[in-house]
Amino acid sequence: METIMVYLDNMFAGLPRTPEVERMKQELLSGMEDKYLELKQEGRSENEAVGIVISEFGNIEELMAELGIQPDDMQEIVPTLTEEEAHAYIAAKRSAGFWTGLGVWLSAIGVAFMILINTLFESLGSSTEQDSLGIGSVLGMSGLFVLVAIAVGMFIYSGMKLGRFDYIEKEFQLPRTLLMTLQRSKASFALTYRVALITGVCLCILSPVFVFAGAYLNDTYAVYGTSALLATAGIGVFLFIYYGNIQGAYTKLLEYQHLNAAKREEARVERAVGAIVWPLATAFFLFTGFVYQRWDINWAIFPIVGILSGSFSNVYHLVKDKKSS
Structure with a gap:
């Protein structure tokens, strides 16, 4: 069954993510599961059952025609990660x-x-x-x-x-x-x-x-x-x-x-800010320690930077939401 699920995921990877497409995917999965179990009860091997199920349940062109999707509506195929x-x-x-x-x-x-x-x-x-x-x-x-x-x-x-x-x-x-x-x-x-x-x-x-x-x-x-x-x-x-x-x-x-493209961009911005802020905090920690010998209190730099980083994330999200509204 895992092979069938992977095949179905790849088959639908390039289609628009609409309720109709999701409904069709679930119906196909249910039909494939029933056919697979039927073939297994008949004594077919794993490979035979999978091959018959995949061959009998149409192809991407038939799906697009049934859903009324034009080739121009196809999304870029999203790669599937393996286990x-x-x-x-x-x-x-x-x-x-x-x-x-x-x-x-x-x-x-x-x-x-x-x-x-x-x-x-x-x-x-x-x-x-x-x-x-x-x-x-x-x-x-x-x-x-x-x-x-x-x-x-x-x-x-x-x-x-x-x-x-x-x-x-x-x-x-x-x-x-x-x-x-x-x-x-x-x-x-x-x-x-x-x-x-x-x-x-x-x-x-x-x-x-x-x-x-x-x-x-x-x-x-x-x-x-x-x-x-x-x-x-x-x-x-x-x-x-x-x-x-x-x-x-x-x-x-x-x-x-x-996440959509906007959310992924927000995540990248937050990582970029962190990559700058934390090295600066470390440098400030060492500077205040070596120059002013304040090792007893400058450890508080790191929790303060952590709080400020969280605040930046919240403010950034609020600004983005305000611009998009």
């Missing part, structure tokens, strides 16, 4: 999310390592204070740049893994059986995604507790608390990116294909 392509895309998104999330966490660990090393060397005896500060700065900066370099490599690698799926950004369709399979997979993943999201939010919200607890003891422990804050918040961000990528893959396959 292998869909699962390969989900696997690539999962892998890209892992490496991107790990890269973000390593970047946070790099900053935490630099702060920790500088603080440890500052706590050495006063007789060697100048040498300790110099060694601590060199070791801290070296560790930071090494970890950031590794993180950048992970970002590039994750982007390369998704590069071969650029065609999914365009319009496509899914066979009925694959659509149902992906819907079940997304439903079973929903609980995992919610738990990961809640855990990540809790980690980000609770991470400043390390700073407050350290400040309660003394200033030195407050700096250690900042390192713990970055490491903990980094884990939360990793959860957002990793599980968000998997959820995004299901959303893209199940929902993106139904």
Whole structure:
């Protein structure tokens, strides 16, 4: 039956998506299913039953004539994703999310390592204070740049893994059986995604507790608390990116294909803005940290940017809706 469904989806891919066409498609599917089951009861093999059903139920020209559709009304044929392509895309998104999330966490660990090393060397005896500060700065900066370099490599690698799926950004369709399979997979993943999201939010919200607890003891422990804050918040961000990528893959396959050209353009604009805003936020985070030594509070840049990104999305949709009305 899967072969018949795929054949029917491809057969109707170029026809206008009108209620009449959808009704005809459902009637054909019902008739094909009945004929297929009848042939199977007669003892026909799978291939024989499928071949007879496909050959007996007309062709695209007959359908167009019955529906009164002229060749000029035909839409551009939308490619159909295979099961292998869909699962390969989900696997690539999962892998890209892992490496991107790990890269973000390593970047946070790099900053935490630099702060920790500088603080440890500052706590050495006063007789060697100048040498300790110099060694601590060199070791801290070296560790930071090494970890950031590794993180950048992970970002590039994750982007390369998704590069071969650029065609999914365009319009496509899914066979009925694959659509149902992906819907079940997304439903079973929903609980995992919610738990990961809640855990990540809790980690980000609770991470400043390390700073407050350290400040309660003394200033030195407050700096250690900042390192713990970055490491903990980094884990939360990793959860957002990793599980968000998997959820995004299901959303893209199940929902993106139904968006019209305007909606797809909105999605592209939002991604383009995000690609600019988040690197700028990271650069501002590092600048305020290195120049003004405000690692204790500049972590708030990222949640603020997240809120502003969501606000931009809402405002953009309102402006587009107002222009179209």
